[in-house]
Amino acid sequence: xxxxxxxxxxxxxxxxxxxxxxxxxxxxxxxxxxxxxxxxVEIVITLYYRIMKVKPDExxxxxxxxxxxxxxxxxxxxxxxxxYKGFFPKEWLTTINKNGTRLPSHMDQILTPGVDITAGSxxxxxxxxxxxxxxxxxxGKTHRVFCIIGDGExxxxxxxxxxxxxAHNRLDNLIVICDYNKMQIDGRTDEIIDLEPLADKWRxxxxxxxxxxxxxxDGIYDTIQKAGAxxxxxxxxxxxxxxxxxxxxxxxxxxxxxxxxxxxTTYQRLxxxxxxxxxxxx
Amino acid sequence: xSNYHEMEMRVVYAQTLSELIERNADVFCLEADLGxxxxxxxxxxxxxxxxxINCGVQEANMIGVGAGLAREGKIPFCATFTAxxxxxxxxxxxxxxxxxxxxxxxxGTSPGIxxxxxxxxxxxxxxxxxxxxxxxxxxxxPADANELRAVMFYMAESKQPTYMQLVxxxxxxxxxxxxxxxxxxxxxxxxxxxxxxxxxGFMTSFALDVARRLEKEKITVDLLHYPSVKPFDxxxxxxxxxxxxxxxxxxxxxxxxxxxxxxxxVLGEHHPVRVKRLGIPDRFGxxxxxxxxxxxxxxGPEHIAQACRALSRSKSK
Numbered sequence: 109x110x111x112x113x114x115x116x117x118x119x120x121x122x123x124x125x126x127x128x129x130x131x132x133x134x135x136x137x138x139x140x141x142x143x144x145x146x147x148x149v150e151i152v153i154t155l156y157y158r159i160m161k162v163k164p165d166e167x168x169x170x171x172x173x174x175x176x177x178x179x180x181x182x183x184x185x186x187x188x189x190x191x192y193k194g195f196f197p198k199e200w201l202t203t204i205n206k207n208g209t210r211l212p213s214h215m216d217q218i219l220t221p222g223v224d225i226t227a228g229s230x231x232x233x234x235x236x237x238x239x240x241x242x243x244x245x246x247x248g249k250t251h252r253v254f255c256i257i258g259d260g261e262x263x264x265x266x267x268x269x270x271x272x273x274x275a276h277n278r279l280d281n282l283i284v285i286c287d288y289n290k291m292q293i294d295g296r297t298d299e300i301i302d303l304e305p306l307a308d309k310w311r312x313x314x315x316x317x318x319x320x321x322x323x324x325x326d327g328i329y330d331t332i333q334k335a336g337a338x339x340x341x342x343x344x345x346x347x348x349x350x351x352x353x354x355x356x357x358x359x360x361x362x363x364x365x366x367x368x369x370x371x372x373t374t375y376q377r378l379x380x381x382x383x384x385x386x387x388x389x390x
Numbered sequence: 391x392s393n394y395h396e397m398e399m400r401v402v403y404a405q406t407l408s409e410l411i412e413r414n415a416d417v418f419c420l421e422a423d424l425g426x427x428x429x430x431x432x433x434x435x436x437x438x439x440x441x442x443i444n445c446g447v448q449e450a451n452m453i454g455v456g457a458g459l460a461r462e463g464k465i466p467f468c469a470t471f472t473a474x475x476x477x478x479x480x481x482x483x484x485x486x487x488x489x490x491x492x493x494x495x496x497x498g499t500s501p502g503i504x505x506x507x508x509x510x511x512x513x514x515x516x517x518x519x520x521x522x523x524x525x526x527x528x529x530x531x532p533a534d535a536n537e538l539r540a541v542m543f544y545m546a547e548s549k550q551p552t553y554m555q556l557v558x559x560x561x562x563x564x565x566x567x568x569x570x571x572x573x574x575x576x577x578x579x580x581x582x583x584x585x586x587x588x589x590x591g592f593m594t595s596f597a598l599d600v601a602r603r604l605e606k607e608k609i610t611v612d613l614l615h616y617p618s619v620k621p622f623d624x625x626x627x628x629x630x631x632x633x634x635x636x637x638x639x640x641x642x643x644x645x646x647x648x649x650x651x652x653x654x655x656v657l658g659e660h661h662p663v664r665v666k667r668l669g670i671p672d673r674f675g676x677x678x679x680x681x682x683x684x685x686x687x688x689x690g691p692e693h694i695a696q697a698c699r700a701l702s703r704s705k706s707k
Contacts, residue, residue: 217461217490225461226490229481235451236486239458239466246440247462266482269451276446 114157119325121384122157122192123149127354128386129201130188131378135369137205140213141181142378143364144258147289147322147349148185154328155254156189159336164194167221173251174240176225178233179258179287180214181366187211187220191389195222198389231264233257234284238274241282241342252336255284260292263301268313274342275314282342283335284315287322289351293365310344322347357381394535395563400499402535403542403556404433407467410546411438417546418466420456423447428469428499428558450479456494457486465493465546471505472498472555473514476521487551488526494552495545501531501555502642503683504592505675513675518590519647521553522620528573529620531555531591534564537617540571555591562595564615573618576626582610584702586630586637587694590616590649593640600694609702622652628660636701640668640694664704666697 114122126149134140156162160173177186184204191198196210203209210219214228224240227233237255244251257267274282288306290297297303310317316338320331328347335343351365352358357378358367369375379385394402407430410417421444425431435442445452449470456466469475475498476483487494498517500506505513522529528550532538538556545552564579579594580587580601589597594615601611612630616623631637637657639650650667657663668689676683684690 225458226485229485231450232454232457232482232486235454235482236458236461238451239455239460240462241458242443242455243459243462243464246464266450266454269448270454273445273448273451273455277443 116325119153123153124354124382124384125386126153126185126188126192128382128384129388130184131355131382132388133188133201133204134184135375135378136202138370139366139368140184140205141365142358142367143291143351144179144182144287144289145185146353146355146358147287147351148182148256149354150323150325151256151285151287151328151347152185152189154325154332156193158329159332160254161251162193162222164222167195171249171251174224174237174253176227176233176237176240176253176255177215178227178237178255179230179261180227180233182256183211183213183215186215186223190220190222202390230258230261231266234267234270237282237284238270238277238279241274241279242277244281245279251281253282255282257284257286259286259288259290259297259303262286262303271310271313271315278340279342280339283332283345284342285345285347287349288346289349291351291362291365295362307346310346315342315344317344317346319346319348322349323353354383355381394539394567395561397535398429398558398560399535399538399556400427400429400558401433402538403497404429406539406542408434408437410542411441414465414546415441416464417441418443418459418464420445420452420466420468422449422452422470422474424470424499428556430469449474450482453479453482453494453496454486457490457492460492460494465495467495467497469497469499469556471512471514472501472517473512475499476517476553477514480520484524488524491526492551493549496553497556498553499556500558501592502670503675503680504557504559504642506679507677509677510675515644515670515675516647517553517555518619518641518643518649519651522652523647526551527620528552528618530573530618532617533591533594533615534561536563536565536567536569537571540569541617544571544573557592564595564598571617573621574623576623577615577617578613578626579615580611580613582612583633584610585698586612586614586627586634587698588614588616588627588637588639588649588653590619590641592642596691597640597694600691600698604695604698607699609698611698616649619649619652622656624656624660627653627656631657631661631663635663635705637663637665638668638694638697638701639665640689643669644672645669646672664701666701668693668697
């Protein structure tokens with residue numbers, strides 16, 4: 109199936125399946141960053157199924173588009189996507205966060221085929237993405253560098269260092285998406301450290317700035333395409349998302365950042381909170 | 391052939407970096423607004439503007455940008471003062487460079503007391519300690535201009551995340567132009583049987599003067615220069631300690647965690663002998679000149695000589 113031509117129903121079904129599988133996979137290790145994983149499902153599917161040039165059988169294909177998940181704790185949503193795309197067997201998903209895994213909680217460029225940059229210590233991935241984009245410019249390559257940052261992560265000073273750097277160096281091959289679910293570990297972003305006016309900040313830093321509903325298929329696709337057409341400056345897409353999206357037990361709850369699943373009852377409650385049931389692919 | 395030892399080390403650094411870029415267009419020069427201080431402005435910026443990136447006062451971002459470049463096969467040399475090159479962005483180096491095994495070369499300029507007039511805020515006495523405590527990181531400290539060049543040529547060829555100290559001043563000539571660098575090999579600069587003296591980087595030329603001076607007192611010093619603090623050549627030290635029975639270490643660093651500690655770790659496990667560590671005795675820096683700080687902290691040539699005398703005598707008691 110050419111996923112570029114996927115219908116809304118097919119995309120909805122894929123997103124629901126990913127949420128089901130990734131929740132099960134995270135639960136198997138007993139703890140995981142469910143909230144920030146669920147908020148990114150539609151965005152990551154759109155990138156890998158409709159936008160990015162990648163070759164699953166050649167993860168380091170030089171002409172591929174790059175993705176840096178700077179909010180590295182959302183690794184499992186990318187792992188699920190990479191597994192479904194064929195970068196590695198879906199059975200690997202059952203090893204997330206387990207001893208000896210190649211799918212650690214935070215992104216690891218050495219362990220996982222298809223992961224471009226190690227990230228997890230917040231704020232660092234965007235700088236690395238700038239380096240990837242700079243290298244592509246230097247070499248006259250046409251691939252693009254996508255980077256997903258968190259809203260909590262945007263508290264880090266290094267994000268704003270990179271913001272200055274990318275604009276100064278006119279990195280128009282860099283497209284950054286901020287997962288603005290408006291929650292961080294200790295509470296709502298406007299209570300902990302307010303980011304607003306967030307879009308104005310990025311504009312002031314010299315970025316072509318867009319906003320979108322991070323769960324609306326057409327909006328995501330169209331916005332990323334528009335961002336990709338920007339020339340002379342980097343593009344920032346502020347994605348308004350819902351933390352824990354798609355699960356009644358987590359959606360919109362501040363305490364869904366890192367969820368503990370200590371027993372079967374908790375597991376069943378979480379799985380029952382999802383919209384649909386699917387056969388697990390492993 | 392240039393007389394590199396007649397030049398400031400920073401100029402040698404910049405010229406060598408230009409040379410490396412000419413040989414390999416994947417080599418990059420990254421700065422954090424101290425390009426003029428280490429001479430890459432104008433040396434590299436003029437000759438290779440496409441491979442010269444000034445990040446501004448953004449050390450953390452510079453390390454990340456370097457990591458991204460390295461992921462794409464580039465070989466970035468990221469330079470700034472030692473304090474900012476290491477302790478300011480220690481987590482960035484740990485995760486984006488060492489843990490991810492991205493081939494970034496970090497250059498810490500004006501190590502230890504050579505920071506002089508910038509004083510305590512800029513004097514970094516712990517960079518060797520914290521960088522050698524990082525897995526997957528090599529740590530080098532060349533002692534003269536020719537060795538600096540050898541180390542840089544090696545760095546540009548290797549795929550190893552590396553930290554190098556760069557003294558910006560002119561340094562006395564110790565090695566010939568064209569000398570080679572092997573990170574697994576310490577260099578015996580003076581042969582002796584009475585006491586082992588270990589030094590690296592800025593302190594090695596002082597240590598050699600002391601070794602020569604003590605000959606007149608019939609004290610023979612086995613002087614080992616360690617251009618690589620990590621990896622650390624265990625065998626040469628152990629062999630020397632077996633021969634002499636006592637070791638003095640001198641470094642332009644805090645005695646906690648640096649080369650002195652490395653020596654104690656090795657000897658403690660392989661061949662325990664008396665050790666005297668000379669350097670900064672767990673203090674911060676201050677605005678002061680070299681002689682003042684040597685005397686205040688007790689690690690100048692006279693203190694090295696005294697420690698060698700004391701340890702060589704103590705063996706016979």
